[in-house]
Amino acid sequence: MNAIELQDVSVAYQKQLVLRDINVNIPTGKLVGVVGPNGAGKSTFIKSILDIVPRVSGDVKILGDSYRKQRQKVGYVPQKEEVDWDFPTNVLDVVLMGMYRKQKRWHRNSKDDIDTAKSCLKKVGMDGYEKRQINELSGGQQQRVFLARALAQDSPIYLMDEPFTGVDAATEKAIVKLLEEMKKQGKTVIVVHHDLQTVSEYFDWLILLNQKVLHAGPTEKVFTLENIQQTYGGSLQVLNTNQSNPSVLHS
Amino acid sequence: MSYEMWIILTGSLVGVTCGTIGCLLIIRKMAMLSDGISHTVLLGIVLAYLISQSLSSIYMLIGALIIGMLTAFLVQFLYNRGIHTDASIGIVFTSLFALGVFLVSIYARQVHLDIDHVLMGEITFVPWNRLTLFGVDLGPQAVWMLGTVLVINTVILIIFYEPIKISSFDPVLATALGINVVFIHYLLMGMVSLSIVASFESVGSILVVTMLIVPGATAYLMTKRLSTMIAVSAMVGILGSVVGYAIAYWFDVSIAGAMSVALGLIFAIVFILQLIIKKMYQRSHRGKIHVT
Numbered sequence: 001m002n003a004i005e006l007q008d009v010s011v012a013y014q015k016q017l018v019l020r021d022i023n024v025n026i027p028t029g030k031l032v033g034v035v036g037p038n039g040a041g042k043s044t045f046i047k048s049i050l051d052i053v054p055r056v057s058g059d060v061k062i063l064g065d066s067y068r069k070q071r072q073k074v075g076y077v078p079q080k081e082e083v084d085w086d087f088p089t090n091v092l093d094v095v096l097m098g099m100y101r102k103q104k105r106w107h108r109n110s111k112d113d114i115d116t117a118k119s120c121l122k123k124v125g126m127d128g129y130e131k132r133q134i135n136e137l138s139g140g141q142q143q144r145v146f147l148a149r150a151l152a153q154d155s156p157i158y159l160m161d162e163p164f165t166g167v168d169a170a171t172e173k174a175i176v177k178l179l180e181e182m183k184k185q186g187k188t189v190i191v192v193h194h195d196l197q198t199v200s201e202y203f204d205w206l207i208l209l210n211q212k213v214l215h216a217g218p219t220e221k222v223f224t225l226e227n228i229q230q231t232y233g234g235s236l237q238v239l240n241t242n243q244s245n246p247s248v249l250h251s
Numbered sequence: 252m253s254y255e256m257w258i259i260l261t262g263s264l265v266g267v268t269c270g271t272i273g274c275l276l277i278i279r280k281m282a283m284l285s286d287g288i289s290h291t292v293l294l295g296i297v298l299a300y301l302i303s304q305s306l307s308s309i310y311m312l313i314g315a316l317i318i319g320m321l322t323a324f325l326v327q328f329l330y331n332r333g334i335h336t337d338a339s340i341g342i343v344f345t346s347l348f349a350l351g352v353f354l355v356s357i358y359a360r361q362v363h364l365d366i367d368h369v370l371m372g373e374i375t376f377v378p379w380n381r382l383t384l385f386g387v388d389l390g391p392q393a394v395w396m397l398g399t400v401l402v403i404n405t406v407i408l409i410i411f412y413e414p415i416k417i418s419s420f421d422p423v424l425a426t427a428l429g430i431n432v433v434f435i436h437y438l439l440m441g442m443v444s445l446s447i448v449a450s451f452e453s454v455g456s457i458l459v460v461t462m463l464i465v466p467g468a469t470a471y472l473m474t475k476r477l478s479t480m481i482a483v484s485a486m487v488g489i490l491g492s493v494v495g496y497a498i499a500y501w502f503d504v505s506i507a508g509a510m511s512v513a514l515g516l517i518f519a520i521v522f523i524l525q526l527i528i529k530k531m532y533q534r535s536h537r538g539k540i541h542v543t
Contacts, residue, residue, distance in 0.1 A: 014333070052426045076427045083421045087278060088477050097417050100428050108413060133475045149424075 001064050003028040003157050003188035004049060009058030011041070011048050017211070018044045022058065024207060024216045028156075031183050032190045033203035033219070037232045040210040042192040043079070046159045049190075050076060062157065072101050075155035079162050080142045085135050091145050092130040095120055098149035120151040123181075125174050140171030147178060158182065158189045165194065176202060199223055257378040257391055259496050262510050264397035265450045266488020269459060270466030272404055272446050274481045275439055277467040279419045283337060284326065285463045287344035288440070289447045289456045291322040294351035296448065301358055308396045312448055319444020320437060322347060327436075372455030374506045380452070393452050400449040404442050408481075411438065416477055454507040461511040466491065469518045472525050491517055 002025045009022040018041045026032055034042050047053040049060055051067045062070040075098070095117040096109055103113060121127050124144040129137075137145065143163055150158055163175055179202065182189050193199060199206065199219065206222040208215040208231040215222045215231070252260075276282050292315035299314025322343055329339035382392045389395065408415070418425035418432045425432050443463075450459045470483035494517070495510025502509070 047423070050423075050427050052423060071427070071429050074427065076424060078421065078423050082423060084278075084280070087420045088471065088475055088480050089416075089420065090475060093476070094420075097413075097420070097424065100413060100417060100430075 001028065002026060002061075003030075003063060004190070005061040006049070007059045007061075009048055009060060010056040011044050011053050012056050013044075013054070017056070019048060020212050022048070022213055024213050026188065026190065026207075026216075027205070028063075028188050029183065029186050030188055030205040031179055031203045032188065032205040032207060033193045033199055034190060034207045034209055035193055035196065035199060035231070036209035040231075042194075042209055043161050045207075045209060046076075046161055046190065046192060049159060050074065073156050075150040075153035075158045077146045077150045077158065077160040077163055079165070080139065080146060082161075085137070085142060087134065089134055090130065091121065091126065091132045091134060091137070092117055094134060094145050095149045095152050098152035101153075117148070117152055120148040121145075123151060124148045124178060125170075138168070140167040143167050143171055144174065147175065151178075156187055158187060160189065160191045162192050162194060164198075196228065252390070254378050255496070257394065258374055258506060259493060261374055261377050261391065261393050261397065261453050262492030262496060262506070263489040264394060264401060265453050265459075265462050266466060266490075266492045266510075266514075267485040268397055268401045268404060268446045268488075269450055269462035270470075270484040270488030271408065271481050272439075272442050273463035273465075273467035274470060274477070274484045275415060275419065276443065276463065277471060278477065278480075279439075282464050283340055284323065284440075285443055285447070286460050287326065287340045288319045288322050288443055289459045289463070290344050291318050291347035291351070292444060292448050292451070293456060294318050294347045294354070295444075296451070297351050297354045297358075301354065308392055311451075312396070312400075312445060315448030315451075316441060316444045318347065319447065320440055322444075323437065323440035372451060372453050372458060372507050374453040374510075377453055393449075396449045397453075400445045404446065407438065407442060411435065412478075415439070454510070458507050458511045461514055462488065462491075465511075465514040465518050469514075469521050472518075472521050487514070487517060 004024075004026040006022045006024050009019060010017060011019040022045070034045055036042055044053055048055055049062070049067070051060070060067055063073060067074070092114065096113060098120075099113055099116065103109070118127065118130060121130065124147045126141065126144050126148060129141070129145075134142070134145070143166075147163065150160070164172055167175070179189055179191070183204075191203070193202070200223050203219050206215070206217065206219045207213060208222060208227055210231050210233075215227045273282075273285070276285050295314035295316070295318030296311050297314075298318070299310040302314075303310040325343045325347075326336065326339045329342065330336050334342070377393045378391050380392050382389045382395050414425065414430045414435055415438075417428065418430050418435045422432050425435075446463070447456070447459050450462060454462060466484040466487040467480070469487045470480045474480045474483050491514035492510050495513035496506060498504070498513055499506040499509035
């Protein structure tokens, strides 16, 4: 069964079409990169799966059923700029938020929950930061806290919006390691990505997006110079024109 | 209970009711919306009076609740259509408030619903406006109204604490988790409207903004957890009303005004103390290698 199926999905903000006729079937157990130029609708693509943007038409199926029914099977990592890091809370609390759905109404944040949250923090190398105020974190640490929160959600499918943006090299490595671990466990991870240099290294499945899906499939088939140029239009500088392994600088 | 105690109790109830709900406005960066609602509820009160022909608290609560929600809705409506929040608050608040003033001047001249009273409140008269039920004197009406609203707010806050917290911190995650973010937004707006109208008689629509924002802002400086922030904010609200009463007593000035001044002073003291502590901390750590 496919992890996610989008059928004729179109999304508009205030009458302006951002995504049009998206048709793509994402298989399970893949690390999927969503790549495209600025304003291509990559974040919107993810949000349309989460059903938090006004969908004009189309249908999204998650593991064969509607999002409403499969909600608990999708974990989400937003762009870290989307939240207010001066919010009065600490690292542990942010991770526990990911477990909201699993907790019983009158028995929140039990010792088990806290242990789970702590082990998730450990997996992203943030153990010992539980009581740290979130406004004292660096950009990379913020991203790791978000990843730990996603881990706490413990879902078969993950959607991540630019997790590699504005993080240090150590965090980037930690994220890659985590992604590979998730893949080993059979999870499907869909990552919005903007660094074309690392695409073939990080992802085994690829969606090239620019308002519509131009190409989708296994990275080695899809990630060709021709396809990338088609996706990005003329705004692309190419360093190495080797067709099988194009190395590209961003526009 | 003595006259003074009733006033201090009323002030403290205003401080706690507004202080707790104010925290939620601050963390959601919606402090200015409270300024808007505190003015537009005037329209709700006037309409409630015109329709029910009575100054009974319950009609006023309902009227203010409806207009408060309408304010929040209209602000959101304009924002969704591309007008910035501050501008849309400016548009909605002034026009609804002006409509309220207009109606007061036309219809309500003959009753004691005058503009000064609405803007500044008069906590001094609160102990004389009593609630009697079956011939039994139950104490000042304002105390009952504030108490009821405080209980409602507290119950809602306890039940919806987690959803409120998550949707304030990360609305997208909240939506993805199945929390109805729009419902939470209007729930809070309802709580704000109720708190404002309950505090109206005592502190008026301008000073109620102080009561909503200053305790929360002070607590925000002192704590790192939302739950602690709310508790500290409530205590700051009480402290402000007690100190404020003392100031009013010594200098023989407006009680509600003195309470606001007291809150301003408390904020200033905490703010300065915090700066000093930060300086001292930096000094004691100077020269040491910072390991992160």
